[in-house]
Amino acid sequence: MSTTGEKILGRLLTLGQFGHASGIYFRTPFTAAETAAVDRVREWMREAGLSVRRDAVGNVIGRVEGRDPAAKVVATGSHLDSVRDGGVFDGPLGVVAGIEAVAQLLADRGTPARPVEVIAFTGEEGSRFPMGLLGSRMMAGLLAPEEAVAILDREGVPVGEALAQAGLDPARLDRVARGDLACMVELHIEQGPLLERSGVAVGVVETIVGIHGFQAVVTGQADHAGTTPLGMRADALLGAAEIVLALPELVRPSGGVVTVGQLDVAPGSSNVVPGRVLFSVDLRHASPAELGRLAARIRGEADAIAERRGLRLEWHTRQVTTPVATDPALRARIQRAADALGFPWRSMPSGAGHDAMAIAARCPVAMIFTPCRGGFSHRPDEFADAAMIDPGFAVLKRLLADLAWE
């Protein structure tokens, strides 16, 4: 017997063919690859009984009207773009599962009480333009059209021009923001190992973590590696290494995460004492207060290490996003749905950003996580089998029924 999960996997693989030509999976906004994926999604939406439109920033919206013409919209969805050399689950799963859930509900239950939409957002990853959540920010009214059109990609092409090239009308960007959303729920792979390792079928996201992103520059003194005694060095790498090692110890008790993913040593010769080290710090926590407290403690501790070692330390802030809490009432509905279906669930934070984060500025949001193999994401071997997807799908379907058909 074929499961819904298997049908969804088939559709994800179908969308996966629409990537860049270079042999890696990489789909960015306003490209031929995106247009091909959008066309396929439109087709599936129409088959499901939805009417389809595309807004001026490229979000694809499949809609079924409800019996109450004045009711606000119950929305679900996710995004269609990918990171470079990413996988086919991150984003498309929420779109494909949303279409399938609504299709099954329309077949089972007929016209809903309230209007339902499945939304495929554009430009969530920020891998072409240096701003993520492009489609959802515009829909939430968080980004002014005149700002949006001026954002440049790496080749210097502004969003405005890219939109026009894709047949979209930048002059209509002011109609993208919505005031008619009742709520939005997003289904997504966890992108981490918690659900798989704990054997729990469904994750109920409590908070999408906030990020403090810094760049630190440690400056010491470049010296000859043979002729400078250890006691007379100001080795920037030793200072950086001590800071890097201290970070997880500072952050671990809080339940947050911290990562140094980038570290460059200058001059970078094996026979020269490092004079300068530049490294990134990516700190994430679900609580805004903890995030601020941890950021301050990290900087204080790092300053103390640098001072003790006679090094200079500069900090540059790269990114600050505030944690976004999901809606408690929606979470409770998800938990009741999982309980009713007999699926073990757990509350958890989302360590990655999602479109729901932006939409939360307009309406209550929720997120349902499915496990994924090994917790891998943003890699070509990103995967979740049908058994991993089915419970999350069933909970999404039951939640949409609860929200729009009851």
Place this chain on the structure above:
Amino acid sequence: MSTTGEKILGRLLTLGQFGHASGIYFRTPFTAAETAAVDRVREWMREAGLSVRRDAVGNVIGRVEGRDPAAKVVATGSHLDSVRDGGVFDGPLGVVAGIEAVAQLLADRGTPARPVEVIAFTGEEGSRFPMGLLGSRMMAGLLAPEEAVAILDREGVPVGEALAQAGLDPARLDRVARGDLACMVELHIEQGPLLERSGVAVGVVETIVGIHGFQAVVTGQADHAGTTPLGMRADALLGAAEIVLALPELVRPSGGVVTVGQLDVAPGSSNVVPGRVLFSVDLRHASPAELGRLAARIRGEADAIAERRGLRLEWHTRQVTTPVATDPALRARIQRAADALGFPWRSMPSGAGHDAMAIAARCPVAMIFTPCRGGFSHRPDEFADAAMIDPGFAVLKRLLADLAWE
């Protein structure tokens, strides 16, 4: 009153004009820059009363015959080439000071008892061809002509072709090795801070340290920086940082030095947990036994750190050179010369390699160090003023008198 030191500085600056055209000081073997420097050195040698020849590998040899035709040669000198963006003291000081010392001795004392040579070695730094001490290795018979001619520079030009382009005859390389050297003494800036900081005028090198050069590769698991809890990571950078920090503690008690000068993180994105880190380890010690013991301890400790963190660690040996001791009798003569001239001196290792290291395979060698400002070397601001150079010069002159004129 002008000192000898000032005259020497003037000549170093004169040679400094012969570098690459790109605005940085960089003189490599068998180039127009080297030829121009060699021509000036030949001129100074002839002015000093030396007869000049250039051997087939490019070493320039200024010689004065002694009264005893059977006596072996008392040699002094250093090299003319530089590192990229280096300074004008590293190398040329020993050549220019040697010429000046012999010139003054010839003027003061006439014909020496034994033959004296001032040698300007070629290719000490290994900055064009990937093997340092090219001229002195050939003179010591440590490198076979057929091996030498085949060494390629970065553009793929073999030594043999480069020699021919500079007007040298590769067919005569088999005549470069010498059996007629009595001893060789090299004057050099310290390239480190010990003499300047301790206010000591003259360094007497006891040993030229040996080097164990490794490359370590730490492999963990690249993961999403937001969604992978700290306790579920195999962060290659944390392992590397712990090893980097442990190294100086392991080596410090031995009096040796250890440096991690190169460290590369992959994939190197701020939002990805490092999956792989590659770093260099440059370990130096004056004792062969200590060098071996320290190398083994470092590898053992690093393996233990990697294992504890669930990381894989591979080691690749890049370079192994054995420490070279200078001649005790020559050291004693240098110390007596310094005492007689009233200059404070100290015994010390050389943390860098020098031509004397290769020549030690053929005859007793010694090295005299002068202080240099801040201990800086291999930098454009490498500097020693006349007051820093004069004592070392005076000791060299007295030593040459002692060895060749008594």
